[in-house]
Amino acid sequence: xxxxxxxxxxxxxxxxxxxxxxxxxxxxxxxxxxxxxxxxxxxxxxxxxxxxxxxxxxxxxxxxxxxxxxxxxxxxxxxxxxxxxxxxxxxxxxxxxxxxxxxxxxxxxxxxxxxxxxxxxxxxxxxxxxxxxxxxxxxxxxxxxxxxxxxxxxxxxxxxxxxxxxxxxxxxxxxxxxxxxxxxxxxxxxxxxxxxxxxxxxxxxxxxxxxxxxxxxxxxxxxxxxxxxxxxxxxxxxxxxxxxxxxxxxxxxxxxxxxxxxxxxxxxxxxxxxxxxxxxxxxxxxxxxxxxxxxxxxxxxxxxxxxxxxxxxxxxxxxxxxxxxxxxxxxxxxxxxxxxxxxxxxxxxxxxxxxxxxxxxxxxxxxxxxxxxxxxxxxxxxxxxxxxxxxxxxxxxxxxxxxxxxxxxxxxxxxxxxxxxxxxxxxxxxxxxxxxxxxxxxxxxxxxx
Ligand SMILES: [Zn+2]
Numbered sequence: 253x254x255x256x257x258x259x260x261x262x263x264x265x266x267x268x269x270x271x272x273x274x275x276x277x278x279x280x281x282x283x284x285x286x287x288x289x290x291x292x293x294x295x296x297x298x299x300x301x302x303x304x305x306x307x308x309x310x311x312x313x314x315x316x317x318x319x320x321x322x323x324x325x326x327x328x329x330x331x332x333x334x335x336x337x338x339x340x341x342x343x344x345x346x347x348x349x350x351x352x353x354x355x356x357x358x359x360x361x362x363x364x365x366x367x368x369x370x371x372x373x374x375x376x377x378x379x380x381x382x383x384x385x386x387x388x389x390x391x392x393x394x395x396x397x398x399x400x401x402x403x404x405x406x407x408x409x410x411x412x413x414x415x416x417x418x419x420x421x422x423x424x425x426x427x428x429x430x431x432x433x434x435x436x437x438x439x440x441x442x443x444x445x446x447x448x449x450x451x452x453x454x455x456x457x458x459x460x461x462x463x464x465x466x467x468x469x470x471x472x473x474x475x476x477x478x479x480x481x482x483x484x485x486x487x488x489x490x491x492x493x494x495x496x497x498x499x500x501x502x503x504x505x506x507x508x509x510x511x512x513x514x515x516x517x518x519x520x521x522x523x524x525x526x527x528x529x530x531x532x533x534x535x536x537x538x539x540x541x542x543x544x545x546x547x548x549x550x551x552x553x554x555x556x557x558x559x560x561x562x563x564x565x566x567x568x569x570x571x572x573x574x575x576x577x578x579x580x581x582x583x584x585x586x587x588x589x590x591x592x593x594x595x596x597x598x599x600x601x602x603x604x605x606x607x608x609x610x611x612x613x614x615x616x617x618x619x620x621x622x623x624x625x626x627x628x629x630x631x632x633x634x635x636x637x638x639x640x641x642x643x644x645x646x647x648x649x650x651x652x653x654x655x656x657x658x659x660x661x662x663x664x665x666x667x668x669x670x671x672x673x674x675x676x677x678x679x680x681x682x683x684x685x686x687x688x689x690x691x692x693x694x695x696x697x698x699x700x701x
Contacts, residue, residue: 257290261314262315266318267325272500276501282313291309309640346446351680355422357433358432362410362411363413365474374392374394388476389466392465393463393487394462394463403460403492407465407494409437411469413672419675419676427680433676435666436670439665439682441464453695456697465477481652489658494690498670501665503637504648505643505661506555507648508559509619509621511587511616512566513615516580520577521579532578537581549562560588560645583610589620620651621651622654632698664686665678665687
C-alpha cells in the first residue's frame with residue numbers, strides 16, 4: 253500500500269504494530285541501518301477517527317527501501333536497547349549532553365509561583381555565553397531575531413507541579429531519568445536548549461529564540477506567556493512556535509477551546525417539611541443533567557484532523573441549609589470545543605443547549621487553535637520529524653500563539669502518562685529522538701529553499 257507522505261514523496265507500508273513505543277523502537281532500528289521511516293497513527297478499530305488514539309501505528313518506508321527493510325525485520329535482530337548510542341559515538345555524546353542538561357534543569361527549584369531560581373540560573377547560563385537575554389517576570393527570551401531569516405521559537409514552561417517523595421531527588425535510573433518535571437517538561441526544555449546551543453543549528457536556516465516561561469501549571473492569570481507575547485515583539489512575530497510539551501514524540505496540532513459556565517436553576521425556598529410552599533431548584537435540574545449525560549461525543553474534522561467535542565458537568569452546589577428547599581442550584585458545565593468554533597459560537601451553542609431552563613454565566617473561556625497543518629513551517633516540521641500527527645485533545649498554550657497569528661505545534665520527548673505522576677520519569681532515548689527531529693527540521697530549512 254502506497255501513501256503520499258507529508259513531504260510529498262510516496263511511502264510504502266512496511267508493517268503495522270500496536271504500540272507507539274514498538275513503532276519507535278523499530279524506527280530507531282531501521283534508521284540506524286540506513287532506512288528512512290515515517291510513522292503514522294492509525295486507529296485500526298475506528299478509521300473514522302484518524303487523528304485520535306494510538307491503537308495502531310503504521311511504519312512506512314521509501315518504496316526503494318522496502319526489500320531492505322523487510323530483510324532487516326526478518327533478520328530477527330533484537331534491536332539493542334540503546335541502539336544509537338551503541339553504534340555511534342556522536343550519538344553517545346548527544347545522549348550524555350542531553351542527560352546532563354536535564355539533570356541540571358531538574359536540580360533547580362521551580363514549583364509554579366516560585367520560578368525565580370530557575371530563571372536566574374538560566375539567565376546566568378546564557379549571559380555567560382554572550383546571548384541576548386530578555387526577562388519578563390520570571391520568564392526569559394534568549395537570542396534575537398535578525399529579521400533576515402524566518403524565526404523559530406523553541407518554547408517551554410519553566411515550572412513544575414509540587415514534587416512527591418518519589419521524584420524530589422533527580423536521578424538517573426538506567427536509560428531513564430527520574431525527577432519532578434522529567435516528562436512535563438524539563439526534557440523538552442533540555443532538547444530545546446541543546447539545539448539552541450549548537451552553533452551549527454544557529455547558523456543553519458532559521459533565527460532561533462529560546463522562550464522559557466513561568467506559571468503554566470497554575471491558574472490562567474499567572475501564566476506569563478501572555479506577557480511575553482505582549483512585551484517581546486519578536487516572539488509574537490515568530491514564523492513558528494515549537495512548544496515542547498510532552499507528546500510521546502507525536503506531533504500534536506491545534507487544540508480544543510474550553511468554556512466553563514455556571515448554569516443556575518431557580519426555584520423558591522421553603523422549609524423542607526413543607527416543600528409544597530416552595531419550588532425545588534435542585535429537582536428542576538434533573539432532566540438537564542440527564543440530557544447532559546446523554547450528549548454524544550461530537551467528532552469535528554478540522555484541517556484533516558478530528559477533534560472530539562464534549563460537554564460535561566464538573567461540579568454542582570446549593571448554598572441553603574440542609575432543611576431548606578433550595579431556591580437555586582448551580583451546575584458547573586465545561587464545554588471543550590473544536591477549532592471550527594469561535595468563543596462566541598461556543599457560548600451560543602451552550603446557551604441553545606440550556607435554553608430557557610436555567611441562567612448561564614460563562615466564568616472562564618479560552619479559544620481553540622486551528623491545526624495550521626498547511627502552514628509551510630508546520631508541514632516542514634511534520635515532514636522532518638516523520639512522527640505520528642494527532643489533534644490535541646485538550647487546551648494548550650499553542651492557542652496563545654494562534655491568537656496572535658503564530659502557527660504553533662506541540663512536539664516533545666516527555667511521556668504524557670508521566671506528567672504530574674509520582675516518580676515522574678522520561679526515557680533518555682526520547683530526548684535523543686526529539687533532538688534528532690528538531691535538528692533535521694532546522695537544518696533542512698523552509699520548504700522551497
Ligand atoms: Zn507542561
